[in-house]
Amino acid sequence: MRKYIINGILALGLLSFGACNKSEKTAQNHPAEGQVIDTLVSTPNEMYQGVLPCADCEGIFTTITLAPDQTFDKTDYYLGKNEYFTEEGSYTVDASTGIYALSSNNDKATQYYQREEGKLVLLNDKKEKNTGANAHTYELEQLSNDDYHFTQSPVEGFLIIGHEVSSFRPANSAKVYWIEDPSGELQKRYEVIVKDKKTPYFPVKANLVLEKDTKKAEGFAEDYDGVVVVKKLLDLKLISVGN
Secondary structure, eight states: OHHHHHHTTOOOSSOOOOOOOTTOOBOSSOOOGGGBOOOOOOSSOEEEEEEEOOSSSSEEEEEEEEOTTSEEEEEEEEETTTEEEEEEEEEEEETTTTEEEEEETTOOOOEEEEEETTEEEEBOTTSOBBOSTTGGGGEEEEOBOSOOOOOSSOEEEEEEEETTEEEEEETTBOOOEEEEOTTSHHHHHHHHHHTTOSSSSOOEEEEEEEEEEOSOOOGGGGGSSOEEEEEEEEEEEEOOTTO
16 A cells, blocks of 8 residues: 555645634534445545644645555645644444544554545544534545546646655546656656655645556556656646645
């Protein structure tokens, strides 16, 4: 799951979320069973992303990847602070409620989510849903595992370049591609944007024209869903709530 660890904070598409509220009301009952879907994660891995409320930042851009072997990867990108953290661990499932208990290898407190059709819903420590006007901000949407078809049209997505890493994920897609930059322009622009960031793998928003490389992937590229070649760089910028 190496590519998911490195690329976990890549895009859900255009980011959006409601105002943060630490005093959000919570329901007194467990989530309704009628909303629960099949609780078994199937192959391939399921990836969910969204912006969760944050007490002291613009929002937490969170990505969770669930694997069929009951392990997970999770990344949290703090918008406005330009910081992100990764963690791995295992999860258990309550089949009667569809509630997933995520236990981190970092000894962090267990987090609870309910798996519903096309989304994961963050619960409180009592396994209850949040309610109120901003309840939707506790939801992570599932990304598509369908193959992405590249054309001559620009593609918005999220880019990471670093040691042994050069990856791009189209918006709203769970597919992660090794990206080749023949001219070197993309890497130069990327390094200018991330030069003062602490992490070695920092994501940025990219708007590119890409071409799928049909040759067999080699080396590190073998871990990805394919190889794409940069034909034109249109825009590169830090991730924010507005973009």
